Amino acid sequence: MEIANTTLTHLDEHAQPGLVDVSAKQPTVRQAEAEAFVRFEPDAWTTLAQAGFATSKGPISEVARVAGTMAVKQTAQWIPFCHPLPIDGCEFDLTPEADGMRIRCRVSTTARTGVEMEALTGASTAALTLYDMTKSLGHGTEILHIRLLSKSGGKSDFTA
Template sequence: MSELSHVRADGTAHMVDVSAKPVTARSATAEAVVTTTADVVEQIFAGTAPKGDVLAVARVAGIMAAKKTPELVPLCHPLPISGVTVDFTRLPAGVHIRTRVKTTAVTGVEMEALTAASVAALTVYDMIKALDKAAEITITRVVTKTGGKSGDYHRAADEEGTAYEQG
């Protein structure tokens, strides 16, 4: 994939020219985990946290972040995002965040899915930090990606979810 390098021969960064690539349907799923206490998890999922509905605010933040990715990550291409989902699963000691981003474009949406998961996790953290100063964002990673020349990627079944299922 040397033709897709973000570094020119002289060592300077540049945005990769993707104009010759075909438009295809693409998607990416990412996840993040916020660990906290069982009491805080209860408040998050009951909607009784002092700062308000943590999950509703984090969902909107994640969606907004996916759309703003090229403004945050310098070499990302602006993409016509056709869909973003941000879902939450209750864990005994935290919140599992799963995002999915879709597009029909010439490059993938892994960065948008990661940005959505990251900002949703940051928002959860921000809304609970007064309740649990030891809360952590423990993982952020791509789970799947589809479309494009490099083909599909699916995190191995033995890797997917192990960090949060053990929580």
């Protein structure tokens, strides 16, 4: 049975997945921002705060920022139907809060398609890196609320 699809752009008229053809689109400035939240167990969070958010592996925020940036640049290698994009800019904010770290990743490009997946991949990878760097303090750490906050520059803008 073939399913006609008019809303999921990565499926063709036979419901087969594929890369979307963006060749008819004009390149525009595209931006996206995503976030993730890493919540730590209270004892682990206290230990991290007292250590200045550094472990024997290094300063957790800085290593997470580097890992997230590397992931942004490799998103098309990880997500099958993402187009490889030139990344014009990538910024991270890692902010300690009451019981964890909020990660925000902003990405920009001038291209025919957006950078939502790049921003989400960057925030997710930074969160995974925080987990990896702090797992010796306990495995009760949670990665929460990975979400797109905004996107602009395409046919439709979005703000959460």
